Amino acid sequence: MDFIDQLRALSSRVADAKEKISTEEATKNAMVMPFIQLLGYNVFDPNEVTPELVADVGTKKGEKVDYAILKDGKPIMLFECKKSGGDLHINHASQLFRYFHVTEARFGVLTNGLTYRFFTDLEKPNKMDEKPFFEFNILDFREQEVEELKKFAKSAFDLENILTTANHLKYTRAIQNTLNDWMINPPEDFVRLVSAEFLVGKQFRSTVKDQFTLITKRAFQQLIGDKINERLKGAMSPEPTLAPAELENAGEPAPVPEGAEPSALEVEAFQIIRAIVRPLVKPSRVSIRDAASYCAILFDDNNRRPICRLRFNNENRLILGLFDDNKEEERIALASVDDIFDHADRLKSAVAGYLNPNPKEAGEQTPA
Incomplete structure (x- = not known):
């Protein structure tokens, strides 16, 4: 599963659990630890992730920060946690400030399990800035933000690279805020x-x-x-059309087809389905075609090769249509488009069937 797919899965779990979590400890266990694990760090190895790291800071003894991520035995990133949905004002990050000053860590993260605010020392060396250079909301994120978050993953962590982009992010964020104020x-x-x-x-x-x-x-x-x-x-919009045979040779994507335009919700579902089957095929070989009563998600833009159908005409009733071996459609009610991830195995199976067709499937039939 790709990094963004893992984030979406965690986002769905956090959305379901956030109303049930009322303490800081529960927030750590249900939200923050899975987030750190998703970044590739082993939360069960104290040599990699140390909970409640203790250090004496001046006259204060036994100070603790919730989590310290270590590399070669030295802290590289500190996490200070508040309860789910709690206030993340910088005044509530006193321990993070103090620990940042006395450890070699260059990044501090203040979080309530929903929002993660990343800090460093761009203003004065070894003193944590009062404003974050990057903010990530697990319930509402864009692909560009995912790319920035990836830089903190264990497999990609590069201190100089992150510090360089941190400067850009800081000023980009400030300019965006200014432009937003000017727009209003x-x-x-x-x-x-x-x-x-x-x-x-x-x-x-x-x-x-x-x-x-x-x-x-x-x-x-x-x-x-x-x-x-x-x-x-x-x-x-449609891309240049290639025949299925050309697709196999050229490795180029199948087009998003012409016709009536899908709704924004159908496009979101379409992108989720593309992400799910990406381990099997190029996402662009998965196409969307609108019809009067449903949106067809097709393999190689071939209506004889349906992956599923989206019946989203009624916004209050989202239906996912999945096909069995006989091309019979089973209609499944969804609470939200994120529920599509619950049916990832069947979607992958549908695509795999077109990649490795059964001999008896030589004569494909269009489903009713």
Whole structure:
């Protein structure tokens, strides 16, 4: 299972458990330890992950940090845990601050099992910054954030590489926050800048300022909306078509087919299915084709080779259609698209059947 698939599986478990967890200890066991394990560190080996690492800090004796990840016997990353959903204000990270100062660790993580805030010492050497350079939400993450998280995995951990990108992430985050503020409430200097070419020779009076502040705000919102629509269209637009025989030789993906556009929820399910079968085939050999009453997920864009069907026409009732050996469809109700992961074995089996066809399957039939 790929790293992102493991994250999705953990995300689903955390989402189910978070309401039942009310203590810090339960948060560590049910959420934080699995997260550390997912990064490739053995939580049961004290030479690799030490719980409640003890050190004397000045006049304070017996100070403990919840987890220390070790490399060659030295701490490289410290975890301070709060209860599930607890406040992660920097004022609640006093132990993390102190431990960061007296150990060789260059990264501190403050977490409540749902959000993980990563800190380092970009401002002053050996003093943990007050603002995180990276934040990861286990219940709501994007692929770019997964790529950044991977850098902390045992197999990829490279101190200099992370410190280099930490600087970029810090300033990227700050600029994003500034732009977000400007989008909601554009400052006068910015409005002057973007409207300068339209106001040559005109005075920037109060009425003009108010008019172009509103226009700038709307332009920001429309630009963001247009970019989102472009991404959605790109995800569903057809790629150059290759015949199945050419696919085998060229190793190029099958297209996302033409026709009616799937919904955003169907596209999300489609991407999950692609991720599930990725160990068997290139994801792009898995295609989506919309129909009147369902979305077909097909192998090599061949309607005689269905992997499953998505019956998501009613948002309150999500149905996954899986096929048996006789191409008979079994309809399974889902609570959310994440439940598709529960049927990974059957989806992989469907794809494997097309890669290694049974002799009696020589004459494929289109399912009813």
